[in-house]
Amino acid sequence: MTSGKDPNRPSILGGPTVILVNPQLGENIGACARAMLNCGLTDLRLVKPRDGWPNEKAQAAASGADLVLDNARLYETTAEAVADLQMVFATTVRTRGMIQRFVTPREAAKEMRAGYSAGSTVGVLFGPERSGLVNDDLTLAGTLITVPLNPSFASLNLAQAVLLIGYEWFQTGEEIPAERVLHTGQTRLATKGELVNLFEHLEEALDRTGFFTTPEKRPSMVRTLRNALERMEMTEQEVRTFHGVIASLAGKRKDQL
Amino acid sequence: MTSGKDPNRPSILGGPTVILVNPQLGENIGACARAMLNCGLTDLRLVKPRDGWPNEKAQAAASGADLVLDNARLYETTAEAVADLQMVFATTVRTRGMIQRFVTPREAAKEMRAGYSAGSTVGVLFGPERSGLVNDDLTLAGTLITVPLNPSFASLNLAQAVLLIGYEWFQTGEEIPAERVLHTGQTRLATKGELVNLFEHLEEALDRTGFFTTPEKRPSMVRTLRNALERMEMTEQEVRTFHGVIASLAGKRKDQL
Numbered sequence: 001m002t003s004g005k006d007p008n009r010p011s012i013l014g015g016p017t018v019i020l021v022n023p024q025l026g027e028n029i030g031a032c033a034r035a036m037l038n039c040g041l042t043d044l045r046l047v048k049p050r051d052g053w054p055n056e057k058a059q060a061a062a063s064g065a066d067l068v069l070d071n072a073r074l075y076e077t078t079a080e081a082v083a084d085l086q087m088v089f090a091t092t093v094r095t096r097g098m099i100q101r102f103v104t105p106r107e108a109a110k111e112m113r114a115g116y117s118a119g120s121t122v123g124v125l126f127g128p129e130r131s132g133l134v135n136d137d138l139t140l141a142g143t144l145i146t147v148p149l150n151p152s153f154a155s156l157n158l159a160q161a162v163l164l165i166g167y168e169w170f171q172t173g174e175e176i177p178a179e180r181v182l183h184t185g186q187t188r189l190a191t192k193g194e195l196v197n198l199f200e201h202l203e204e205a206l207d208r209t210g211f212f213t214t215p216e217k218r219p220s221m222v223r224t225l226r227n228a229l230e231r232m233e234m235t236e237q238e239v240r241t242f243h244g245v246i247a248s249l250a251g252k253r254k255d256q257l
Numbered sequence: 258m259t260s261g262k263d264p265n266r267p268s269i270l271g272g273p274t275v276i277l278v279n280p281q282l283g284e285n286i287g288a289c290a291r292a293m294l295n296c297g298l299t300d301l302r303l304v305k306p307r308d309g310w311p312n313e314k315a316q317a318a319a320s321g322a323d324l325v326l327d328n329a330r331l332y333e334t335t336a337e338a339v340a341d342l343q344m345v346f347a348t349t350v351r352t353r354g355m356i357q358r359f360v361t362p363r364e365a366a367k368e369m370r371a372g373y374s375a376g377s378t379v380g381v382l383f384g385p386e387r388s389g390l391v392n393d394d395l396t397l398a399g400t401l402i403t404v405p406l407n408p409s410f411a412s413l414n415l416a417q418a419v420l421l422i423g424y425e426w427f428q429t430g431e432e433i434p435a436e437r438v439l440h441t442g443q444t445r446l447a448t449k450g451e452l453v454n455l456f457e458h459l460e461e462a463l464d465r466t467g468f469f470t471t472p473e474k475r476p477s478m479v480r481t482l483r484n485a486l487e488r489m490e491m492t493e494q495e496v497r498t499f500h501g502v503i504a505s506l507a508g509k510r511k512d513q514l
Contacts (some may be wrong), residue, residue: 013407035417037407037410038406038407038410038412038413038417063412064410148427149295149296149424149427150294150296150427157288157320160295160416163417167406167421170407171363171405206505206506209505210505211505211506224498225502231489231490232485232488232489233488238481245463248463249462249463249507250507251508
């Protein structure tokens, strides 16, 4: 019982394995490691990186994602790199006449999450920078992932592709709490009563200063103002601030009474 | 009948404006342009790029997204860069005690698509590489976007952030819009320029009526007011109404001059 961790709360680290097949530039490997850790992914495998391994440029580009690089494993062939994985996906931009299942990153993430949660080992293959994965590599994957992008300019760099897959993976992890949360900090949302008070303060001041030139139009003007102000979803603190604003503008400050 | 284009099929190019505020490295600007075009975005605006503009390194890093770089526009201030935009979002990783609406990229993309489809001008602000956007820039945005990522390693590079927003935008392309459109009737959403005008009118009136009792607190009070008013997503007509409100309250009516 020495750890402060909640044992029932799954770690956000872990997740699917990222396999880079024949990556060329160390910078790109580092940028991939960074994108992985951004998304809580930590298991990186490298199949014959062109410039050898370890690679100083990868360290520099990882911007602190050393955890990922330090644990990266090297393989001679793609087949060896995926040998222990149960669900393998492969990213590709082009349809090459392969009769395989194509899914979007979002669909793939759901499948990965389902498999991973059920205890399967999951991985995603990424090809070399210029050429992408060869057909023999694609064949190792059960499912191909194509990112829906501008068809006339769809080529992503390696780390961007890793990021999009990782991002979609991460989004499946936690239900993001409220749909549209207003960050209220130390204060709280105003009650309707507080709002109506504020509206009445404003309208009284407007009456006094002759804003409503035609009495028939007063009700619809008041509605316009209230509707607009309602949309602010004011905090209690902001309501007080606006009371101050009205008082200041309308000249009802204490020192003037 | 010389064009092969289907005139009824909307172009996938266009979309929200990307505004990079004080970007440092040309490489990053180029990588952003590439990520933008990947997602069909073409309108890039630069606020005081550190190393000047145009920038050769940006060209090299854009990997062919010259279309975006060639049409990029330069601005002196963030306020000028967003002056003609009606819906402005800002990306930020941290909560800074600002009382503004926070949404995920996915939620933001739906709102952007709905607004864009309804004819609004839409933009997203991205801060400089290391520091992110300053509070005064965040205040220009109606809504803040935070990417749900590994909380202990959440910092994305600039192009990665642009890519995630653009990617989510692109994914909404074939969905049904109008999730959360403000019904503006005969009027339209106010532009940022119109809003800033209104804010300045209010602040000038508050200055005149002695609202800001301590000069040190003026900037944060102004931010509080602007943030709250931003959230109203005012129409152009409402902006005019509130000009009238302020003028009435502050006693600057014609009959009193």
